[in-house]
Amino acid sequence: MNEQETSGPTSGGQPPEHRHVRLAEIAGTAGVSKATASRALRDPESVSPASLAKVRQALAILGAAGHSPETRGTGQRAEPGTEVPMIALIKPAVSAGNVDPYSRLAEILTNRMFGLRIAVVHIEAVAERNEALAETILGDEHGGPTVSGAVVVGGGAAGALAGILAERGLPLIRISNARHDDGISRIYLDxxxxxxxxxxxxxxxxxxxxxxxxxxxxxxxxxxxxxxxxxxxxxxxxxxxxxxxxxxxxxxxxxxxxxxxxxxxxxxxxxxxxxxxxxxxxxxxxxxxxxxxxxxxxxxxxxxxxxxxxxxxxxxxxxYDWAMVAQSAIDEIRAMIAAGRQRVHVDYTVDPDLVLRASAVPPQRR
Known part of the structure; x- marks a missing residue:
């Protein structure tokens, strides 16, 4: 099979709206085979939801978000000049031997944003690299990748990166279990x-x-x-x-x-x-x-x-009800992006629920 590109030649000698990306790049970035990537681009319903999500994320990372699978195989096409919004999903890097307590939340956030035709860029915050990450996220005068807003999950290095991005005016919302009076909009996990x-x-x-x-x-x-x-x-x-x-x-x-x-x-x-x-x-x-x-x-x-x-x-x-938390975060960040400089500060608390299984019973003598 010949390698394909995500955008074809343009008419009238005009440059394409998005850079050409080869199928091998998409497959490599997504961590799937070229055949799977090709099917996701041509017929999204022919691949698993997990593979489709990986290909969509790869398109966003590679700067080809406007050619994401949502506009292929569905009879729909993006309007000329319409940009797919891109949101950074930021979490602290998880060290070896630890388990990511927010993995399920991140998965739900990613799937729901793709379902809303929002491109997602995943960022792992590392304290020593936060300044460089901020530059990458915000872009520069040379046309680097730019996001419309960010959802920041967890604390540590991710919280520090949120502070840098907020100071520079990026719309963002934090989801964390630590409360800080830092002026950043947040969903507080109590x-x-x-x-x-x-x-x-x-x-x-x-x-x-x-x-x-x-x-x-x-x-x-x-x-x-x-x-x-x-x-x-x-x-x-x-x-x-x-x-x-x-x-x-x-x-x-x-x-x-x-x-x-x-x-x-x-x-x-x-x-x-x-x-x-x-x-x-x-x-x-x-x-x-x-x-x-x-x-x-x-x-x-x-x-x-x-x-x-x-x-x-x-x-x-x-x-926590992660599905509810994820939807709330998405609704709020979209409202912030739409409001621009007039965006309203968000700060509310989510209480968890008790799920009973087999690990807790009345005490017995040891």
């Missing part, structure tokens, strides 16, 4: 409220010795304070370090194992884990100590854990 829910449920089951495992990050102080408030209010205890044990851990499953072992040593009958690595670390630590989850130790996770319903045992969670 992990503290999630901890309240987790504590109340475990106490309802009969647990009194409950521990908290949190990552050592900017959200940790608020989570710890919320946990101790909940323990004091629900159990009517002082909720000191001894009575409401907390372990802060670095990222990675092994750090989660160490945190779990410490809480088990403190005779906790239940643990609330605030990150996927901590949940998996606790499961591994329990296995090493020949403890059964949940018979010997109950586990309740605050936040999203990939495949929580298929691990053994299936994990009870306090988790």
């Amino acid at each position: 992990a503290t409220g999630g901890i309240d829910t987790a504590v109340a449920h475990l106490v309802h089951l009969g647990h009194r010795r409950i521990g908290l495992a949190v990552l050592r990050d900017s959200a940790a102080p608020a989570r710890i304070a919320g946990f101790r408030r909940s323990m004091a209010g629900i159990l009517h205890i002082p909720a000191t370090r001894d009575q409401a044990p907390v372990v802060e851990a670095a990222g990675g499953t092994m750090a989660g194992v160490a945190a779990a072992e410490e809480l088990i040593d403190l005779r906790c009958t239940a643990v609330i884990a605030c990150a996927p690595s901590l949940s998996f670390g606790l499961l591994e630590a329990a296995q090493r100590l020949r403890l059964d989850v949940p018979r010997d130790l109950s586990l309740l996770t605050v936040g999203d854990v990939p495949d929580a319903d298929v691990v053994e045992p299936p994990l009870s969670q306090v988790v």
Whole structure:
């Protein structure tokens, strides 16, 4: 099969609206075969939704967004001069050994924006590269890639990059579980409220010795304070370090194992884990100590854990409605882009829901 380009010659000697991109470039960027890329361009319904999303993302990255599959095989064509809006989806880079707690949210955001004919550029924020990333995102006088707005998920380096972009006037909205008075529009994921829910449920089951495992990050102080408030209010205890044990851990499953072992040593009958690595670390630590989850130790996770319903045992969670969060973020960023300089500041809170599975049961003697 001859390699194709995403745009053909133009009439009247006029330059094409978008640069020529070869099929091999699209396939390589998307991580699919040339045959799959070709089918996605010619007949979007002939490939899987996941492959189609990858090809659409590759077209946006390569600067050929105007020739995305939405305008092919459907009887529709982009109007001359019409630009496909491009939004940067920014997350912090995830280090080796860690699990991305926002992977499901990012997937939903990507799929929904493509469904709305919005090109998405995925950016992994790294502190040392943020200035260069900002230049790439904003473009320059030489015609570099330019986005219309950004959705920033998570904190750390992504939060720092959001600050740089906001200072330079880019419409953006943050989705994070840390609240900052930085003037940036945000959807605040109230992990503290999630901890309240987790504590109340475990106490309802009969647990009194409950521990908290949190990552050592900017959200940790608020989570710890919320946990101790909940323990004091629900159990009517002082909720000191001894009575409401907390372990802060670095990222990675092994750090989660160490945190779990410490809480088990403190005779906790239940643990609330605030990150996927901590949940998996606790499961591994329990296995090493020949403890059964949940018979010997109950586990309740605050936040999203990939495949929580298929691990053994299936994990009870306090988790957000990611579909609702994603749609809200998309609606808000589109409104900001449309409003230009008159855009309205957005700041509201999303509370998580309790999803009960098999990892939390009434306490039993060890």
